[in-house]
Amino acid sequence: MVVGGSGVDTIVRVGALPVPQADSFAVPPIREWAGHTGTGVALGCAALGLSTAFVDFIGADHEGELVRERLKGTGVDFDPMVSPHGTRRAVNLVSPDGRRTSFYDGRDPLELRMPPEHYFPYLRRTRHVHLSIMHFARFLFDDIAELGVPVSTDLHDWDGLADHHREFALRSDLVFLSAAGAGERIGAVMREILREGRAEAVIATAGAGGAYLLTPDDSTPRHVPAAVPAAPVVDSNGAGDAFVCGFLHGRLAGHELEECARLGTLAGAHACTSEGTHTALITAKELRAAAAEEEEPAAELRAPSLTP
Template sequence: MELDVLVVGGAGVDTIVRVPGLALGARETVSVEPIETYVGHTGHGVALGCHLLGVPAGLADVIGEDDEGFRIRQLYWDLQMPLYFVQHPNGTRRSVNLVTPDGERLSFYDGRLPAGLRVDPELWRPGISQARHVHVSIMDFARHALPDALAAERTISTDLHDWDGRNDYHRDFATSADIVFVSAGALPDDAVSWIFGHGRAQVVVVLAGSDGSYLHLPGEPPKHIPAIQLPDRPVVDTNGAGDAYVAAFLARWLDGVSWYDAAQAGTIAGAWACGSAGTHTDLITAEELAARNV
């Protein structure tokens, strides 16, 4: 099977707890709505988002031989999406996300895999050989897929999430990718210029939540893409909005549209994702995106 996008790393299981607020005080017990679990995390969100947008996508990852790992495998089987995996005794990544009524969240992430993990590169090489584009999540083991993607002359994207512009952990990803996504939260003013000066990035997209996003191209002032609200989908949960943005951006860019139009598509997809409870439970489809003239 040919792929448009191979995602390396970043699947897990999310437990979503809907709480009245993130400041819970010293209470011993808080009554909440039913607690639900979902297959989620950043790499899965990008792969699933691309798939629902009609872009053939697969995932290469390290999971556990546990119930959570089985759940991921079953979902990819049901969706008929390629899943390349190896199993590790530490188990499958998990997180517990507290979500407020207005969609704000706080995530407790259990990455499980040991730092410095190396796996057989045959985990991702078959997918890279078939893919047009490789999205590499910032899992420690996944950085070792970057040289193979470069050697295969594939375009590469990554999401640095809340990088502070200084942490060395992120630098391999930042300097190897053609398309770099990063959160505005902890980003210093000089970080984008550092990425352009030290790497191969063609574009850097800074995601700023309710403030929208900023499209940076070399030698040009940043373009602000305001966030939007979809009247029929009020915000109930921001889990997975960034992943939805990335997926739609990649899907439209691979269709040949401009960086700006790709960012507009990402904006709509991110807003759409905020309108459903849970993680990646209702990502936008190609038909729904086209209906909004993107």
């Protein structure tokens, strides 16, 4: 069950990031895609064969219809409530090497709440909940805990300081985040999450640098090498969400945490090989084949240390 995080991405391809200062630029055709993190996790999990429900707020607007159309026929049981504040959106600048800068319009007011009668029918029969860090989603934690359902979350580029993310970090069983947000402090942030929260594992994704896995049994984060994409990298939008899907697929199948992280890197690499957001969804068969064929790179870059 995925809670929150639908929206629409407007993709603008630029010559370089950061964009040089100028009054205007000529760019390739600008595209709109139904995307954002919750959509990506729901679509990715369904493509991997997991029975997936998705609850959220969307607007009665053009963007909301794009989200509905994208999820139609995918196997995702999408049950949105209509928000008068409209559908979330983002403008993402994407460079030729696939890197991106995102301008996010979350637009949900702080007082927005999802009634329990809307999500309880799904919550009572789910094996796992993935909470996007929408403000309204934090109010589901008590009900999730009462039912004893495992929960994961993605903190994205949390710096370890912003208060908005902290409850999600400390009340989730699996915590994902990007290594970029905290920079050299990422190792300390991962240890803090384990020390102060309930997580069985913290996983920091590092793009082409792979990922880092930390459990209560580890003294330092374990490096998981990046997977080599099967085709050229053209767009990193949605790669982190794909990593989460690959990891959750492995965990729900009973794999060890390090193997789950390896499956995550394979799914994330696959997502980078097509333009747009959540347009290349790896299937369970493709993921198994990629895992079986994966070979150690001839010359692996040394992973940076994550000691404090």
